[in-house]
Amino acid sequence: MSKESAETDFIIVGQGLAGSLLAYLLLQRGKKVQIFDAPEIPSSSRVAAGIFNPVTGRKLVKTWMADELFPFLEQFYLELEDVLQVKFFHQVPIYRPFPNEEVQEYFKSDKVPENFADFATIEFENIAYQDLVNSQLGGVTTKQSGWVDLKILLDAFRAFFRQKGVLFQENFNPESALSNNCKTIFCEGFQARVNPYFNYLPFNPVKGEVLEVTIEDINLDTIINQGAFVVPLSQNTFRLGATYSWHELDFIPTHQGKEDLLMKYHKLMKPNLAVIGHLAGVRPATKDRRPFIGIHPDFPQIGIFNGLGSKGVSLAPYFATQFTEFLLFGKELSPEVNINRFTSLYLRAGNS
Numbered sequence: 001m002s003k004e005s006a007e008t009d010f011i012i013v014g015q016g017l018a019g020s021l022l023a024y025l026l027l028q029r030g031k032k033v034q035i036f037d038a039p040e041i042p043s044s045s046r047v048a049a050g051i052f053n054p055v056t057g058r059k060l061v062k063t064w065m066a067d068e069l070f071p072f073l074e075q076f077y078l079e080l081e082d083v084l085q086v087k088f089f090h091q092v093p094i095y096r097p098f099p100n101e102e103v104q105e106y107f108k109s110d111k112v113p114e115n116f117a118d119f120a121t122i123e124f125e126n127i128a129y130q131d132l133v134n135s136q137l138g139g140v141t142t143k144q145s146g147w148v149d150l151k152i153l154l155d156a157f158r159a160f161f162r163q164k165g166v167l168f169q170e171n172f173n174p175e176s177a178l179s180n181n182c183k184t185i186f187c188e189g190f191q192a193r194v195n196p197y198f199n200y201l202p203f204n205p206v207k208g209e210v211l212e213v214t215i216e217d218i219n220l221d222t223i224i225n226q227g228a229f230v231v232p233l234s235q236n237t238f239r240l241g242a243t244y245s246w247h248e249l250d251f252i253p254t255h256q257g258k259e260d261l262l263m264k265y266h267k268l269m270k271p272n273l274a275v276i277g278h279l280a281g282v283r284p285a286t287k288d289r290r291p292f293i294g295i296h297p298d299f300p301q302i303g304i305f306n307g308l309g310s311k312g313v314s315l316a317p318y319f320a321t322q323f324t325e326f327l328l329f330g331k332e333l334s335p336e337v338n339i340n341r342f343t344s345l346y347l348r349a350g351n352s
């Protein structure tokens with residue numbers, strides 16, 4: 001049930017990464033905010049590995065908007081560490097061993113973009129990781145990469161919002177949004193599929209599983225990524241992930257998921273490991289691989305900040321800031337993220 005009063009400017013539904021950043025920016029700009037977060041609805045932010053990486057794919061091309069997003073996220077998270085007084089932002093390289101000679105040949109060729117050295121270095125022998133990684137072909141080490149400890153970040157936000165008296169740990173019924181006198185922004189992650197106002201949007205949710213593991217006698221402060229990723233959390237403890245499945249979209253870890261991850265690990269890495277934890281979540285991905293941000297086509301008092309897919313850590317700072325400026329000052333939203341690109345779908349579904 002809403003605690004909305006004449007004093008409230010914005011209700012934010014969801015305290016995952018999306019809702020936390022948006023609520024934080026609105027509060028910073030002096031707005032009265034209330035946040036609703038249902039403890040019984042799982043959050044994919046609390047499962048995520050939190051990796052940010054400007055280059056992807058076999059040929060390691062720059063990701064969408066990398067030149068804007070990566071400098072922005074660095075400054076944003078560093079400032080946030082100061083405000084929240086916690087360390088959660090880990091800037092570490094990602095080593096991507098070449099999986100085979102064909103990929104190695106590509107990186108020896110003149111097809112590699114000229115500015116590649118700006119964001120990665122290339123080695124044609126595996127010297128640094130020869131005791132750890134199976135491939136001896138060398139690989140690429142990316143810069144401007146790392147991981148965000150989302151559990152630490154979200155717990156710190158939870159304490160910050162509680163201390164301001166703006167967090168209500170309860171379910172928000174979407175139907176109640178229209179009767180409130182303030183704007184309601186839904187940041188519900190995967191749960192948006194049952195929101196009656198936004199279920200016309202073409203989501204493409206993807207289940208993912210991760211393991212927490214220990215590896216003895218290892219000295220590794222780099223993320224290793226090829227088929228699977230191994231993220232150093234603390235001495236001897238690592239996150240191993242992730243699976244991708246478009247079926248059984250729930251938060252239940254599976255035997256199959258664990259076996260897949262262990263198989264990929266042993267293909268990539270030499271040392272043995274012990275599993276100490278296993279989590280599953282659902283990425284709020286979208287059919288066109290771009291976020292869903294904006295205001296409902298018929299109801300100006302409700303909006304959405306969602307669709308962060310598997311790149312929430314890279315996308316959320318930039319687009320939470322852009323959406324805040326849109327909400328407060330009417331600045332333009334990037335057309336690629338604005339949900340008005342799907343108004344025809346909304347109308348076709350028999351609305352308006």
Ligand SMILES: Cc1cc2nc3c(=O)[nH]c(=O)nc-3n(C[C@H](O)[C@H](O)[C@H](O)COP(=O)(O)OP(=O)(O)OC[C@H]3O[C@@H](n4cnc5c(N)ncnc54)[C@H](O)[C@@H]3O)c2cc1C
Pocket residue numbers: 013014015016017018019036037038039040041042043044045046047048049050051052170171172173174187188189190191192207208209210241242243280281282283284305306307308309310311312313314
């Ligand atoms: C296995 C796995 C690995 C991943 N790895 C990475 C990675 O390495 N890097 C990366 O950038 N991203 C990664 N992701 C993706 C990342 O988790 C998402 O992009 C991001 O966390 C989504 O955040 P969100 O706030 O939109 O959703 P969520 O974190 O799911 O938050 C939604 C919140 O809304 C609340 N809620 C929903 N409905 C209601 C309601 N009606 N009332 C009250 N509260 C409600 C829920 O309780 C929840 O807290 C991964 C995801 C998975 C599953």
